[in-house]
Every structure is written in C-alpha cells, then in structure tokens.
Amino acid sequence: MRRIGGRDIVAAILIALVAGAIFTSPPLQTLQGLSLDILTAMRGKLVGDHRDPATSPVVVVAIDGETYDTPPFKGSPTQTWTREIGRVLGSITEGGAKVIGFDVIFPSSIEQSEIPFGDASFGSRLKGFDRDYLIALRQLSDGGKLVLGEILSNDHPDVPYPAQRLAVKNNVRALNVHTDTDDVIRRMPLSFAIDGKPVPAMAVELAARALGTTPGNGPSGAMQLPGYTIPSAVPNTLTLNYRGMGRDVPAYSFADLRACVEKGDRDFFRRAFDGKVVLLGTVLNFEDRKLTSMRLSGGYDGSPAPRCALPAPAGTAQKARSDIAGVFVHATVVRNLIERDAVTELGFPARTVLTIAFAAIIACAACMLAPGGAVIAWLALTAVYAAVAVGAFVHALALPLTEPALASLAALAMMIGYRFMLADRDERFLRKSFAFYLAPEVINTMVASGKMPALGGEMRNVTMFFSDLSGFSSIAETMTPGELVTLMNEYLSAMTDIIESHGGYVDKYIGDSIVAMFGAPADDPAHARNAVHAALKCHEKLAELNASNPAFAGHGLSHRIGLNSGEAVVGNIGSRRRFNYTVMSDTVNVASRLEGANKYYGTAIMASETTMAQTGDTFAWRELDAIRVLGRGEAIQVFEPLADKGAESAEQTKVATAYAEGLACWRAREFAKAAEAFDGVAKIDPASALFAKRAKALAANPPSPEWTPVNTLEGK
Structure with missing residues (x-):
C-alpha cells in the first residue's frame, strides 16, 4: 500500500470537489432521475415489496381494449358512451366509493354535432341524449363524490365541455404531469395557479376528499395533509413511489362493470368500491402511455380485479412494460398521499456533499492502492453503497446513486492520471534507477517510507550464501574477453535467478563470486531452508549449463558454496556520500570461510551446524567434520546437504x-x-x-x- 503525503491529500480533495460538482451540476440533472429509476428497479428485483391489491385505497375503472370490443360499445363512438358511464358511476357511488376522479375528458357532446342529418343537424336530433349523464354528474358532484379532469395549457387546453363543467359546478382539477428533460415522469405537481390562487391537482384533491380534509401549506411553504408534510425535492411536486410496480392497484374493466349493472349485482359494487377512491381512465396499448421510474424494470397496468358478469378475455396475461397507462400514475399519487409513502429525496446541498464525500473516499483509495486494487475498491464500495441506498429506498428515502458512482469513477480515473503524471514520477524514477542495483524489497521499502536511502542498519537473523568458481583464473586465461563476459553473464544470471526465486537477495558480485543473503531485506522465517534449496538448485543448474550451454563447453566449471546462519547487521552501510545495502557480522565471515573449506573436502556445498539446525528435517545431510577456520578460535561443525529428505x-x-x-x-x-x-x-x-x-x-x-x-x- 502506497503512503499518502500532504500533497496527495490536497489533490484527492480537489479532485473529489471537481468530480462532485460536475456530476451534481444542473446540466447533468438527469442523473438524479436515473438514480430513482435504478433504485426502483433494484428494490423491485432484490426486495420485491409486493402488496395485496385488495388493500389499496384507490382502484381504477379501466376503459380498456375489452370495453372497445364488447357490445354495446363495440363500433360506437365514445361520445355515445356517456349515459352508460353515468349508470356505472351511480352504482359505484351506491357501493360506497369515497370519491371518483376522471382521467378521461369529454371535450364535446354528441348533442353538439352539426353534421347534417335530413332536414336538421345530427346533434339537434339527439337533444337530451346526455341529460341522464349530466344529472348523474350533478348528483355526484353535489355529494362531493366527483371530480372531473382537465389539461391546463396556454396553447391547447383540454377541458370538459361546458355543460359538464356547469353540472359539476366547476369541480374540475388539473391532470397535468411533471415531465423531466428525458421525458420521464418521476414527480407529479401538487397544485396549479389558477387566477392567481393555488388549486390542488387531481390526485391531491382526491386524496384530501378521501381523508375528509383540505390541503394546506406548512410554515416552509410545502403542501400538507393532516399530519403529513409532503416531501418535495423539486418545489410543489411529489416524488412517486412505485412499491408494487403498478400491480398494487386493482383495475376493473368498464365493460364488466356495465354488465354488472345490467345484472343488478349491488353486492359486487359494495365489495369492490366501499371506502375506495376511484379513478376512471383509459388503459390501452396505444393511448396515454407514460414513461415513469419503472421504465428500467418494467411496470404493470394495475392488477386484474375480480370479475362480476363477463368472463375474462383469453390471452390477457399481463407483461411488464417500460410505459404504463397514465391513470395509474395518478392512482400511485393518491395511494402515496393516503399512505404517507411518497419518496423523500435529498436536496441539492445534501446530494452534492454526499457525492463529494464518496468521490473523496475513492480518490484516497486510488492514491494508496495500485490501479487494479483501486478499481476493485471502487467496485466493492459502490456495491456496499448501492445496498445501503436500496435499504434506504425500502423506507422511501432516495439517496443519490448514479451521481456518487460516476463522480467517484471520474475521481478514480483522475487520481490515477495524477499519480502517473505527478505523484508517482519520483517513485518510477527511483525504481528505474535502482532496479539493477537493489533488491525489489529494498526499493519497495524506500518507496513506502517516502525517504531516500540513509545510513543505518538493524540486527536480523539471516543465512549467508557465498559461492565461488573453482580454478576460474586458469580457465579465464584461455578465453578471449568476449567469451569470458558471455560465460560470466550466463553463469551469474542463472545463479541469481535461482537465488532470487527462493527469496534471496544478491548483495554483490566479486569477480566470479556471489554474495547473497536470505532473510533480508524481506523478512523470511524459512530463510535457512530456502538458502539450502537455492544452493542445491544452483549446483544442479551448473551441471546443466556444462552439459548444454555452448559458452560452457569444454570448461567443466565447478563451484563451491558456503552457508551459515546467525545474527547480522543489515542495512545501508558505507560513507555519507556512497553506501550499499549490505550485511556485516561474524556470520558473514564464517560463511565465506565455509565456501573456501569445500576445496579441502572436495565438496560443492558446506553449511554450518546453525544452518542445518534451522532447516528441520527438510533435507538429508551428512556431517563432514569439526573445523576451525582461519581467524576464528571456536570449532564449527560442518555439514553437506545431499538432497531433499527422502530424495537422496x-x-x-x-x-x-x-x-x-x-x-x-x-x-x-x-x-x-x-x-x-x-x-x-x-x-x-x-x-x-x-x-x-x-x-x-x-x-x-x-x-x-x-x-x-x-x-x-x-x-x-
């Protein structure tokens, strides 16, 4: 793990601020909506949150494809359906419905038709056709049971024809929706200014009447229902909460209800509509379809309600769709309001702070870890955050999801770029400069410490490795300089590869000699065992080189290896201007003497008793002798490793x-x-x-x- 400096911390903070500001800025506001879409989809897939449609406080009466295909409506203009609509609404009211809202608009009456029909217009011949319908509207409106819908627009308003408005005494509310810049409905307006006064939207009006109250505004200006301040991240809107993915609202076919009126089954209307808010609207495959926050997961046009008189049409199995009928958008708002379950979104300041904080965490991770590790950290932290966000969304709290994820990914990329261009420049220079002189572990220690090498050392238990070619001087006299260099490069490369592959560190080359240590600079509890393994492998490798490498042909090279384990001072040793990472102690001197002692016994590898003891029962050994080396008074028992235990x-x-x-x-x-x-x-x-x-x-x-x-x- 890389050490972070003060400059890195400042860079991480600045990168997080830039990334957070970019991804929460107004031009990228669609990311906020995308977060709602993803959270809705993830909650639906991971949690489910299915609810029994029978418990829904709102139901939909659907003018659906079945209605258009069922007599007497089949082949009849919708303007001729009004009397039947009035009859069905009357039965629904008698069944105990609290209030009925219209998500369909009849902007004209068949009585207004001026198409000639004989000596008079067609409309004049049908005078009184809508009388029963208008009477039904008046009765329902007088009882506070009916609200008609309209579309407010400066250019092309869509409103009920004047006779209907008169019948309901202007009990008309707006059906307008709030569409984001990507044409997706995620929020709904709560009120509209009409003649300078705020008038509740259709869904708010229906919910308020069902609750027996009137909507008002709290001290903060947010709209309130009794005991419930409606959360509004975007002023004067409600964020939709599709817990049941649309299937939590029952949908009754208008054709079946009309047949039920003919059947006279009042009990069915009581069971279906008692205490409910009813929305009348079209549910067709080609008309009034809306994209909502269910667009990624797929939503449903309600849940098929129980039937009264007609059998269910064949082949009507529901499938999830990216769009839903508009009437279910209003039905969701009504349910959210009555159940106090609208989504609470964080405001712009909180979203920005959270996004910047997440980006800062990832930027710091990218500063400490290698690029691959930083990407894994981003994936892991994003997954954890997403799980937290889904858990919060289960409780109707929408945390930003796409903004932190994308801002942190951008911060990750910027921090990796920063490290490559600036922060790691010194590290790369250090690694490149010292790669051929120092062990990788030493370089890693230098990089991690953030300091250049300095004089000093520490006591470590190590195993020293000394090797020397036998009779090399006489062989070198018979070779050209080019041949000698080729031979030595091949030999030293092969031996070094073996030593380093076993965790050893080559301290220095002295002509044809190699000085190496095991157990430093990287700590290695098995340093003695690894050193003996390396010595055996080096001996085998030299035999291979003599047999197969052209540079060794005819020379029959042999070498001697001395091994000794013990305490030694390891570190940067030398003058103040020039030093080496090396080792000093009696342990080193004894290993050097054991290498030379091989020539007296005709052996290739000689190890001290301490090295043999630290290897356990890994190898087969033979004790060679007890010797007293030059410059040391104490006798040393020496051993020769033969092979791995059992492999001799x-x-x-x-x-x-x-x-x-x-x-x-x-x-x-x-x-x-x-x-x-x-x-x-x-x-x-x-x-x-x-x-x-x-x-x-x-x-x-x-x-x-x-x-x-x-x-x-x-x-x-």
Missing part, C-alpha cells in the same frame, strides 16, 4: 553411511577402523579419500592424548 540416491546413502561410520571411529581414536570405513567409498567420494589418508597417517603415528578431532584450516 542410493549412492549418496551408501557414501553417507560409510562416512558416518568412519567419522565415529575417527573421533573415538580408532584410526585403523576409520581408514577401513573411509576406504570403502574413497574412490567415489573425495571427502572420504581425504579422511582415509588422514586416518592412515594417524594410525601409523598415533597423536598425543591431548589430540581433539578438530581440523584446523590454514587457508581461506
């Missing part, structure tokens, strides 16, 4: 067994027996040959009683 060859097992027997006799001063044991494998094991020769010499000339089985090496 039959020859290695034979040699190790004979060697152990001979070494035991040697230490017991039984030199003749020791020589015999060593002689058995001396032809295939240089170390056994060395001990056989020494044992024979001591058998011929026994040492003094003060003799100890420790081999003091005179050279490096």
Whole structure:
C-alpha cells in the first residue's frame, strides 16, 4: 500500500470537489432521475415489496381494449358512451366509493354535432341524449363524490365541455404531469395557479376528499395533509413511489362493470368500491402511455380485479412494460398521499456533499492502492453503497446513486492520471534507477517510507550464501574477453535467478563470486531452508549449463558454496556520500570461510551446524567434520546437504553411511577402523579419500592424548 503525503491529500480533495460538482451540476440533472429509476428497479428485483391489491385505497375503472370490443360499445363512438358511464358511476357511488376522479375528458357532446342529418343537424336530433349523464354528474358532484379532469395549457387546453363543467359546478382539477428533460415522469405537481390562487391537482384533491380534509401549506411553504408534510425535492411536486410496480392497484374493466349493472349485482359494487377512491381512465396499448421510474424494470397496468358478469378475455396475461397507462400514475399519487409513502429525496446541498464525500473516499483509495486494487475498491464500495441506498429506498428515502458512482469513477480515473503524471514520477524514477542495483524489497521499502536511502542498519537473523568458481583464473586465461563476459553473464544470471526465486537477495558480485543473503531485506522465517534449496538448485543448474550451454563447453566449471546462519547487521552501510545495502557480522565471515573449506573436502556445498539446525528435517545431510577456520578460535561443525529428505540416491546413502561410520571411529581414536570405513567409498567420494589418508597417517603415528578431532584450516 502506497503512503499518502500532504500533497496527495490536497489533490484527492480537489479532485473529489471537481468530480462532485460536475456530476451534481444542473446540466447533468438527469442523473438524479436515473438514480430513482435504478433504485426502483433494484428494490423491485432484490426486495420485491409486493402488496395485496385488495388493500389499496384507490382502484381504477379501466376503459380498456375489452370495453372497445364488447357490445354495446363495440363500433360506437365514445361520445355515445356517456349515459352508460353515468349508470356505472351511480352504482359505484351506491357501493360506497369515497370519491371518483376522471382521467378521461369529454371535450364535446354528441348533442353538439352539426353534421347534417335530413332536414336538421345530427346533434339537434339527439337533444337530451346526455341529460341522464349530466344529472348523474350533478348528483355526484353535489355529494362531493366527483371530480372531473382537465389539461391546463396556454396553447391547447383540454377541458370538459361546458355543460359538464356547469353540472359539476366547476369541480374540475388539473391532470397535468411533471415531465423531466428525458421525458420521464418521476414527480407529479401538487397544485396549479389558477387566477392567481393555488388549486390542488387531481390526485391531491382526491386524496384530501378521501381523508375528509383540505390541503394546506406548512410554515416552509410545502403542501400538507393532516399530519403529513409532503416531501418535495423539486418545489410543489411529489416524488412517486412505485412499491408494487403498478400491480398494487386493482383495475376493473368498464365493460364488466356495465354488465354488472345490467345484472343488478349491488353486492359486487359494495365489495369492490366501499371506502375506495376511484379513478376512471383509459388503459390501452396505444393511448396515454407514460414513461415513469419503472421504465428500467418494467411496470404493470394495475392488477386484474375480480370479475362480476363477463368472463375474462383469453390471452390477457399481463407483461411488464417500460410505459404504463397514465391513470395509474395518478392512482400511485393518491395511494402515496393516503399512505404517507411518497419518496423523500435529498436536496441539492445534501446530494452534492454526499457525492463529494464518496468521490473523496475513492480518490484516497486510488492514491494508496495500485490501479487494479483501486478499481476493485471502487467496485466493492459502490456495491456496499448501492445496498445501503436500496435499504434506504425500502423506507422511501432516495439517496443519490448514479451521481456518487460516476463522480467517484471520474475521481478514480483522475487520481490515477495524477499519480502517473505527478505523484508517482519520483517513485518510477527511483525504481528505474535502482532496479539493477537493489533488491525489489529494498526499493519497495524506500518507496513506502517516502525517504531516500540513509545510513543505518538493524540486527536480523539471516543465512549467508557465498559461492565461488573453482580454478576460474586458469580457465579465464584461455578465453578471449568476449567469451569470458558471455560465460560470466550466463553463469551469474542463472545463479541469481535461482537465488532470487527462493527469496534471496544478491548483495554483490566479486569477480566470479556471489554474495547473497536470505532473510533480508524481506523478512523470511524459512530463510535457512530456502538458502539450502537455492544452493542445491544452483549446483544442479551448473551441471546443466556444462552439459548444454555452448559458452560452457569444454570448461567443466565447478563451484563451491558456503552457508551459515546467525545474527547480522543489515542495512545501508558505507560513507555519507556512497553506501550499499549490505550485511556485516561474524556470520558473514564464517560463511565465506565455509565456501573456501569445500576445496579441502572436495565438496560443492558446506553449511554450518546453525544452518542445518534451522532447516528441520527438510533435507538429508551428512556431517563432514569439526573445523576451525582461519581467524576464528571456536570449532564449527560442518555439514553437506545431499538432497531433499527422502530424495537422496542410493549412492549418496551408501557414501553417507560409510562416512558416518568412519567419522565415529575417527573421533573415538580408532584410526585403523576409520581408514577401513573411509576406504570403502574413497574412490567415489573425495571427502572420504581425504579422511582415509588422514586416518592412515594417524594410525601409523598415533597423536598425543591431548589430540581433539578438530581440523584446523590454514587457508581461506
């Protein structure tokens, strides 16, 4: 994780402010509506929130396709339906309906037709056709049970014809809707100014009459019903809450209700309409369709209500649609008002603050994490926030969703760009400059600290690795400089790759020698085991290079490796102007001596007792000797790793067994027996040959009683 500096924090804040201001600005106001659409869809899919249509306080009487296809309406102009509408409305009122609202407008009467018909106009021959209908309107209006609808417009108003207005004594309310810039209805007007006075919209009027009250305005100017201040993020509007996705409002076919009147089933009207608000409107596939906040998930034209007299038409299964009949928009407003369930949206200041805060969090994450990790963090935090937003929307609170998501994504992109162009420029320079000199772990530490390297060190338990090519000077004399460079590059590259793949850090190259350590700079509890593994692999790799690499052909290179584990000072060591990340201690010196000690025993790898002990039972070992290296008084037990435990060859097992027997006799001063044991494998094991020769010499000339089985090496 990247360390954040003061400059980065300022950049993150500025980026969040810019992104938040852009995505909550008026030109992108459609994002607020899109949030409502997404929340409605997610709530519908994840929560469901289905409600029993029977509990709905509002129902719809639908002039639907069935009505147009059913006698006596089939083939008849709608202007001729008025008398039947009056009869059905009368039965609905007798059934106990609280109030009826018209979402259909009859702007003219068939009695007004001036088309010639014989000696007179067609209209004059039908005088009195609407009389019963107008009487029904008057009776319902006088009882406060009826409200007609109209469309207010300066250019093309759509209003009931004058006789209807007179019959209902101007009990007419506006059906106008509030359409966002993307032609989607998410909010509905609450009132309209008529002759300089606010007049409630149709849905508000119906809800108020159902509740037996009159709408008013609170101290803040927001419209109120008794005990309920209607939330209005956009002034004088209500935000629609489609909990049931339209299926929570029952829809009765007008054709079935007309047949029910003919049947005389008053009980059906009582069961269906008692205590309900009734909306009369058209529900057709081609007329008065509205896009709402259900457009992403799909909404329904109500839920088919129980039938009274006619069988349900075949093939009328409901399907979700992006648009719904306009009458259900008004029905939703009525239900929201009566149940006090309109959506509460955050105001512009709160939306902006929330968007900026979310963008700032993502910007900080993008500052600390790598680009891939920052994208994952954005996805995770956005998913969590979306879950919180859906949970809030279940309780009718709409948190902004698209604005924070898009603003934070923009902040993520800007912060990654900022890091690439400015903040990480020094880091890239540092990595590029030191990549060929320092271990990646050291560079990472430098970058994370935000500091350039400085003098200093710490005590660490490490395993030191020293290797050197045997007799390389004489081989180098026979090669051209170009051949020598090619050979060394191949050898050092191969060995370094193995060392680093096992967690080691190459401290330095000294000619053909390699100095490496395990356990630093990256902490590694298994540093001894990894160092032995690396040594075995390096030995195998050199054999492969000798056999297959043209640069090694004919040279038969061999190397010696010394391993020792212990405490050492690790860090930046040198002068104030020039230093290296390296290691210093007696542990280092002993590893160097063990590398050289291999030539006395004819071995390729020699490790100290401390290294062997720290590897556990991972490897098969043989104890070589107890030696005293140059410059150190204390004896050291040394071992040779043969292979992974259980992977040693039959020859290695034979040699190790004979060697152990001979070494035991040697230490017991039984030199003749020791020589015999060593002689058995001396032809295939240089170390056994060395001990056989020494044992024979001591058998011929026994040492003094003060003799100890420790081999003091005179050279490096």
